[in-house]
Amino acid sequence: MSDEVREGRRTHPLTAVVQGLGWSVAAVLGLVTSVVSGGQVESWSLIALPAAAVGGVLVGSLIGWLSWRFTRFVIDDTEARLDSGILWRTSRRVPFERLQSVDIHEPLVARILGLAELHLDSAGGKESRTTVRYVTLAEAHELRALLLRRAHTPGADAPHATGHEGLGDGTAPPPPPGSAEGQLIAVVPPSRVVIGTLLSLDLLAAVAVAVGAIAASIWFEAPLAALGGLIGAGSWVFRIVADRVVQQWGYRLTRVEHGLRIERGLLSRTSETVPFDRVQGVAVVEPLVWRQTGWSHVLVSVAGGGGGGDADDQERAATVLPIADPELTRRVVDLLVPGAVHEIGQRAPAALAGWPFAPIGWRFRWIGADEVAVVSSTGWVTRRTSLLPFRKSQSVALEQGPLQRLLGVATVAVHSPDGPVQVGCRHLDRAVADAVADDVRWRVRSRAAQASMRSGSSS
Amino acid sequence: MGDPFDPEDTGWSPVSPRLATARILIGSLVTAVLALVLLGGLGLLVSLASAPAWLLAIPIVLGAAVIGWLCWWAPRNRRSWGYRETEHELLVRHGVMFRRLVAVPYGRMQFVDVEIGPLARRLGYARLSLHTASTETASVVPGVPHDEAMRLRVQLTELGESRGAGV
Numbered sequence: 001m002s003d004e005v006r007e008g009r010r011t012h013p014l015t016a017v018v019q020g021l022g023w024s025v026a027a028v029l030g031l032v033t034s035v036v037s038g039g040q041v042e043s044w045s046l047i048a049l050p051a052a053a054v055g056g057v058l059v060g061s062l063i064g065w066l067s068w069r070f071t072r073f074v075i076d077d078t079e080a081r082l083d084s085g086i087l088w089r090t091s092r093r094v095p096f097e098r099l100q101s102v103d104i105h106e107p108l109v110a111r112i113l114g115l116a117e118l119h120l121d122s123a124g125g126k127e128s129r130t131t132v133r134y135v136t137l138a139e140a141h142e143l144r145a146l147l148l149r150r151a152h153t154p155g156a157d158a159p160h161a162t163g164h165e166g167l168g169d170g171t172a173p174p175p176p177p178g179s180a181e182g183q184l185i186a187v188v189p190p191s192r193v194v195i196g197t198l199l200s201l202d203l204l205a206a207v208a209v210a211v212g213a214i215a216a217s218i219w220f221e222a223p224l225a226a227l228g229g230l231i232g233a234g235s236w237v238f239r240i241v242a243d244r245v246v247q248q249w250g251y252r253l254t255r256v257e258h259g260l261r262i263e264r265g266l267l268s269r270t271s272e273t274v275p276f277d278r279v280q281g282v283a284v285v286e287p288l289v290w291r292q293t294g295w296s297h298v299l300v301s302v303a304g305g306g307g308g309g310d311a312d313d314q315e316r317a318a319t320v321l322p323i324a325d326p327e328l329t330r331r332v333v334d335l336l337v338p339g340a341v342h343e344i345g346q347r348a349p350a351a352l353a354g355w356p357f358a359p360i361g362w363r364f365r366w367i368g369a370d371e372v373a374v375v376s377s378t379g380w381v382t383r384r385t386s387l388l389p390f391r392k393s394q395s396v397a398l399e400q401g402p403l404q405r406l407l408g409v410a411t412v413a414v415h416s417p418d419g420p421v422q423v424g425c426r427h428l429d430r431a432v433a434d435a436v437a438d439d440v441r442w443r444v445r446s447r448a449a450q451a452s453m454r455s456g457s458s459s
Numbered sequence: 460m461g462d463p464f465d466p467e468d469t470g471w472s473p474v475s476p477r478l479a480t481a482r483i484l485i486g487s488l489v490t491a492v493l494a495l496v497l498l499g500g501l502g503l504l505v506s507l508a509s510a511p512a513w514l515l516a517i518p519i520v521l522g523a524a525v526i527g528w529l530c531w532w533a534p535r536n537r538r539s540w541g542y543r544e545t546e547h548e549l550l551v552r553h554g555v556m557f558r559r560l561v562a563v564p565y566g567r568m569q570f571v572d573v574e575i576g577p578l579a580r581r582l583g584y585a586r587l588s589l590h591t592a593s594t595e596t597a598s599v600v601p602g603v604p605h606d607e608a609m610r611l612r613v614q615l616t617e618l619g620e621s622r623g624a625g626v
Contacts, residue, residue, distance in 0.1 A: 280592075303592070394593040395563040398463060402556045415593035434463070441562050445547045448566055448622070 009073055015134045016064030018110050023060025027052040073132050080120060080147060082130055092130045098122040099151040101259070102144045103272035106137065111269060116140040119272075120147070152258060182256035185335075186328050188321065190249050190266075196323040197244045199289045201381070206240065209233040248322040255335065260320060274320065278303045281388040281421030282320075282336050284329060288381050294326045300336060301419025318420050337373050337387050344368035344375050348436050354409040354427025367412065367425035367436055374414050374440055376423045388416050388423040390440075390447040398437045400430070412436050463552060463560045471541030471552065477582035478540075478602030479533040485578070486529040494522030542600050547622075549589065549615065551598050561598045566622035567591045571615045573608050587611060 031052045071084040079095040103119040110116060115134035122128050135143065197203055213229020216222075249266035259275035280301040290296065298321040321332055330342055350358075350365035358365075360380055367376040374393065377385040393414050400410040410433035413424035428436065462468075497518035504510045535555050543550040549568075552560040572588040579585060585608035589598040603611065 394567050394591040395561050395596040395598065397562075397595075398560040400464070400558045405558075413595065415591065415595040417592045418594055437560075437562070441548065441564075444564060448547075448564065452622075 011068060011071055011073060011132060012115055012134050012136055012139075013065075013068060014113050014115060015071075016061045016068050017057075018113060018115065018134055019064035020057045020059070020061030021109050023063075024053045024056025027056035075143070075146060075150070080130075082132055094120050094122050094130050096147075096151045099147065100278060101273040101275055102147050103270065104137075104140045104144060105271075106265075106269040108267045110134050111267075118143060148257075182254040182261060184252070184254050185260070185332065186251075186253045186321065186324065188248070188251035188253075188323060190245075192323055193245055193248050193251065196290065196295060197240065200240070200244070200287055201289060203237065203240050206233050206236040210237070244322065248319070251322055253321065253332070260332075260335065262320065264322075274300060274302060276336070279336050280392045280417050280419060281386060281423065282333055283387075283420045283422075284333065284385045285420075286383045286385075290323070291383065295323050296326070296329050297321065297323060298329055298332055299420040301417060301421040303417055333387065337389050339370075339372040340375075340387055340389075341370040344370055348425065348428060348432050350425055350427050351409050351429035351432070353407045353429065354404070356403075356407070357427050362427060365425055365427075367423070367428070369440060369443060374423055374443075376414075376425050378425070386421045386423045388414055388421060390444050391451065392416060393423075393440070393444055396437050396440050396444075398433060409433070412440075414440055463550075464558050466538070471543050472607075474537060474540045474542075474600065474602035475582070475584040475604045476534070476537060477584050479537040481578050481582055481584075482533040482537075483526075483529050486533070487526045490522050490525045490529075494518040497521075537602065540600065540602065542603075544614075549598075551589075551600055561596065563589050563591060563596060563598050564622070565615065565618035568615055568619040571612045571619070573612050575605075584608075589615070 028049060031049055066086050067084065070086050070089075071082070074081045074083070079093050080099070081094070082092045084090050084092075099120060099122055101121045103121065104116050105119055106116040110133075113134075114136055116137045117134050118132040118140055120130040120132070122130075132143075210230055210233035213233060214226050216229070217224075217226030246266045248264050250264060250269075252261075252263040254261040254263070256273065258277075259273045261271065261273050263269065263271045280303055283299045283301070285297045285299065286295070287297070297319070299318045300320050302318060320336070321329065324332070333340060333342075345368075347366040347368040350362045352362070355362050361378070364380045364383065365376075365378045367374070369375065373387045373389045375385065375387050377383060393416055395415045397413045397415065398410055399413070404410055404427065407427075408430050409427040410430050411424065411426045412428060412433050413422075416423065425433075425436070495518075498515065501510070501514050501518065505512055505515060536553075539555045539558075540553045541551070547566075548562045548564045550560065550562050552558070569590045569592060572590070574586045574588070575584075576586075583605050584602045585605055587600045587603050587608050589596065591598075
């Protein structure tokens with residue numbers, strides 16, 4: 001297999017068909033929207049629609065076949081390379097040192113045909129993603145295993161590589177030896193995901209809006225108003241269900257050699273890896289209704305993962321556990337931030353004097369630190385607890401506006417790369433804010449000093 | 460450390476007074492242009508549509524008020540800027556109404572920019588920006604005297620490399 005790979009293997013021939021189908025769907029949709037907006041269903045459209053569908057498949061498949069002929073995927077000793085392009089040749093190279101993770105994604109159409117695509121992410125995150133479309137699912141798993149092996153142990157080609165050294169500086173311990181595919185941590189059953197979504201406030205709000213629209217239309221005898229409200233609320237509900245239920249269906253969390261592997265998806269299936277050393281922080285989100293049953297939702301900030309897509313996309317992309325009970329949450333947080341304490345004893349709460357800024361919320365804000373991370377919590381409808389390990393924190397800021405000065409409060413923020421993890425506390429008592437900022441800075445310094453001593457003595 | 464915003468604390472390096480000069484100059488220029496445009500518009504109204512003549516006083520009064528405020532605000536703001544190099548971090552503070560203090564560890568600095576615009580070049584100062592892996596750091600020091608900015612850039616880059624713990 002390695003010889004074939006060196007020479008440059010082709011992606012699967014059915015790639016062309018998948019792309020063709022994509023084209024035909026686009027063509028049909030385009031035709032349908034133009035007919036609908038035109039307002040009249042002419043007789044020619046009855047012929048035009050199937051013609052567009054078939055034509056789209058043919059044209060798309062032809063173009064797909066041509067580009068398939070010119071596409072090669074090579075894995076050699078130092079890099080992975082994707083050569084493509086009919087007229088303009090493009091060669092995307094991913095050197096193994098820069099390869100961060102390899103994800104397997106099965107879009108719906110490809111999945112039906114048994115194909116998958118490979119996403120190779122390097123240091124830039126999603127922006128620098130190289131996609132190999134399409135290979136069979138079994139091939140995708142083989143290629144992923146091969147790439148990750150080459151990436152983490154340069155020069156190793158043996159399929160039975162053993163003897164993983166653990167990194168002793170606070171990263172998580174290696175998986176138990178003999179586990180080929182990693183250690184299963186959790187399977188989140190679809191029923192749990194569905195119940196969790198049904199119990200979420202925004203779904204309930206969307207349903208309330210829809211019901212309200214219907215009720216108003218009956219009361220005011222204006223059925224068109226109901227239609228508008230229903231379409232709006234309906235698309236909102238649809239979006240929530242798509243994001244939370246369809247995307248998180250069949251959720252499996254596995255611990256693999258350098259991170260956590262997440263498999264999820266009902267229609268298109270994704271298998272992605274969150275490498276431990278790219279995790280910048282962890283956020284545990286507990287919405288109001290879920291707090292009654294102790295459920296929470298765990299997200300991470302990943303280096304290179306911020307930016308691209310809107311806030312919802314980012315939140316979904318960063319989800320490690322869509323819904324989990326307290327014990328599972330604790331286990332996963334332990335894996336991601338080893339050494340973090342679960343109940344911080346020494347907490348600095350937001351000051352009573354700051355109540356004008358958040359009359360109810362001020363009571364629920366605090367910031368604290370343990371040996372490895374700074375932790376803060378905020379929010380009373382949705383409680384969000386953020387953990388930022390000291391070795392990932394960037395700068396520390398102390399801010400005070402004129403109204404805050406009047407009330408004797410100030411805000412502390414500990415900066416980290418963009419993502420769902422935001423650590424800081426607003427409207428702390430001024431003296432407390434100074435003390436917290438000094439404390440965090442001191443802890444970051446001493447961690448850095450320890451780390452450099454350790455690396456100095458071991459090198 | 461005491462009160463980090465204490466104006467009497469001498470440990471903080473100030474920025475060049477020319478920063479205030481530049482801000483007043485540019486601000487006044489922009490205000491004057493806007494006032495003239497407004498004046499012209501109102502003048503047309505007065506002469507053609509016989510609006511009351513006192514309208515013409517509005518842009519003049521407003522313009523003078525803005526320039527006056529600028530002359531008061533710019534030196535005050537300039538004095539509030541300060542930076543301090545400690546053993547492990549660079550501290551930057553600024554602001555009179557909205558105060559901010561940022562501590563950036565040397566090991567977290569990814570790169571240091573020095574920007575010099577045409578007016579800044581004449582007046583002999585530069586704008587230093589620090590970048591970390593977080594976009595919230597937003598640590599910028601305007602009005603640093605030229606040589607000092609160059610020295611800082613070299614120093615910070617070296618410290619960043621030697622202490623770099625990475626992300």
